Amino acid sequence: MACSANALVAAVNLANSTPTSDTLVLAGGCTYRMTAAHGGASNALPVITTPIEMIGPATVTNASLLGLGLFRIAEVGPTGSLTLTTGVAFTRGNVLGDGGGILNRGAVTLTGSTLTGNTASGDGGGLANADTPSGTAPAATFTNSPVSGNTTLLGDGGGIYNGLRGTLTVTGVTGSPLFVTGNSAGRGGGISAINSTATTLTQTAVTNNHALLALGNAGGVYRRGGTMTTTNAPITANTANNCVGSVPAVPNCTG
Numbered sequence: 001m002a003c004s005a006n007a008l009v010a011a012v013n014l015a016n017s018t019p020t021s022d023t024l025v026l027a028g029g030c031t032y033r034m035t036a037a038h039g040g041a042s043n044a045l046p047v048i049t050t051p052i053e054m055i056g057p058a059t060v061t062n063a064s065l066l067g068l069g070l071f072r073i074a075e076v077g078p079t080g081s082l083t084l085t086t087g088v089a090f091t092r093g094n095v096l097g098d099g100g101g102i103l104n105r106g107a108v109t110l111t112g113s114t115l116t117g118n119t120a121s122g123d124g125g126g127l128a129n130a131d132t133p134s135g136t137a138p139a140a141t142f143t144n145s146p147v148s149g150n151t152t153l154l155g156d157g158g159g160i161y162n163g164l165r166g167t168l169t170v171t172g173v174t175g176s177p178l179f180v181t182g183n184s185a186g187r188g189g190g191i192s193a194i195n196s197t198a199t200t201l202t203q204t205a206v207t208n209n210h211a212l213l214a215l216g217n218a219g220g221v222y223r224r225g226g227t228m229t230t231t232n233a234p235i236t237a238n239t240a241n242n243c244v245g246s247v248p249a250v251p252n253c254t255g
Helices: 005-016
Strands: 022-025 030-034 051-055 058-062 074-076 081-085 088-091 102-104 107-111 114-116 127-129 139-143 160-162 167-171 178-181 191-194 198-202 204-207 221-224 227-231
Touching: 005 022, 005 030, 005 051, 074 081, 081 088, 102 107, 127 139, 139 160, 160 167, 167 178, 167 191, 191 198, 198 204
Parallel strands: 022 051, 030 058, 051 081, 058 088, 074 102, 081 107, 088 114, 102 127, 107 139, 127 160, 139 167, 160 191, 167 198, 178 204, 191 221, 198 227
Antiparallel strands: none
16 A cells, blocks of 8 residues: 555545455555544544454554644444554544544454554543443454553543443563553543443553542543453552542552
């Protein structure tokens, strides 16, 4: 695929035109500089409505003037799935609403890829599994895919927000954990799980994240309801605290 924003938009549109799975091999080392929205007013890419895999290494970034264009990188619809493989980075998404990097209503899988430096005014600076009272429940899976430097201005989940009925699975490898780090939110600087179906953290380090509101909120992981499992997943050095205020408590988290 050519190294241009127009080529990437055209490829996503073509993939969306049929219900079959499509693989988009991005130009190696390319930075796809998105200067305008192409999926409604809030998405750099067309809304993803079918199964699409993007293979890197490559970067897709909000390259609007000073990075101030109000659009996230991607939205995945209930019928869609997005897989990022082999060094695909989504960066500098900036949206009024949820999901600064990705807003997920379907399925998202990151393998060896990254979400970094994205911003949302609502929930999920890096990724938001949208609150979904009925119908398709969103699912997000991160494998060896760091989430860093993302921000929600007032909402939940600076790195990742797992909303109503959502499923989140985050997995690193022994001796080389997946890092959720340097993210900020009103609450749950690293991860927030609010009435979600399941949140599973394995070989994952949630560290050096921040709650922006001066209310003693959990800077690491915040949980309200739902099922949560942590295995070899240290939650440390977050401010104002790691997980205080979660109900039920975050497993294996203190401070």
